[in-house]
């Protein structure tokens with residue numbers, strides 16, 4: 001989450017900075033689905049399924065006890081449920097979960113799998129404007145804040161479960177560290193959110209020009225493979241010019 005949100009926040013610096021970061025991730029090539037499923041989706045699904053079971057068996061007692069720790073216990077469960085719904089929809093919205101033709105043909109008209117890594121900034125900004133322009137920004141705002149709370153407070157509770165901070169004094173110290181961590185990650189998360197939701201149509205057009213220029217140069221330099229499915233379907237004069245370039249397709 002820290003790496004992901006920082007990468008997204010890098011768009012605040014420039015389209016180029018963000019695009020370079022996405023190129024780096026996608027340079028994993030054929031290993032990418034293995035990294036995604038082995039390192040991200042499978043652990044998330046495991047945590048999600050275990051989390052539903054934990055939340056179902058939770059004994060919420062905030063109506064009897066109004067201590068901060070009782071509230072934190074309840075919030076940990078609520079934010080977990082919000083994070084689960086958020087992540088399911090977020091991955092579907094940007095990535096699509098699976099990348100195979102007939103399935104993508106069904107979900108793309110619903111405006112899912114909207115992110116195209118070789119037009120990273122422009123497709124990210126466009127995807128936030130789908131469904132009326134306010135649904136996704138609001139959904140992402142609630143979702144990312146829930147994820148940040150769930151991670152920061154979750155590290156504190158995990159430390160107790162694993163016996164890392166047991167005494168009240170140690171727990172109080174760990175609590176301060178998680179509050180600082182949560183506050184820093186909130187700033188990074190809100191930066192990532194703003195970078196994605198702020199651009200208007202004119203910014204998107206400028207982003208696309210930069211992306212197409214970078215695409216052409218990087219394919220020629222052999223940094224990335226010429227994969228049309230990783231590019232936006234929207235045709236601009238620059239896109240057309242870049243597609244006409246004679247570039248090797250077997251890297």
Ligand code: HEM
Nearest residue numbers: 001008036040091094095115117124140144147192193196
């Ligand atoms: C404003 C905040 C966020 C933005 C702009 C954002 C953007 C993106 C984008 C563009 C992708 C697609 C990457 C690709 O297909 O190459 C993605 C995937 C993903 N995001 Fe986020 N994200 C945000 C917040 C979060 C948060 C809080 C989480 C919590 C863990 C998260 C977890 C994921 C996961 C698990 C994937 C799938 C990984 C993959 O595609 O391999 N994102 N996100």
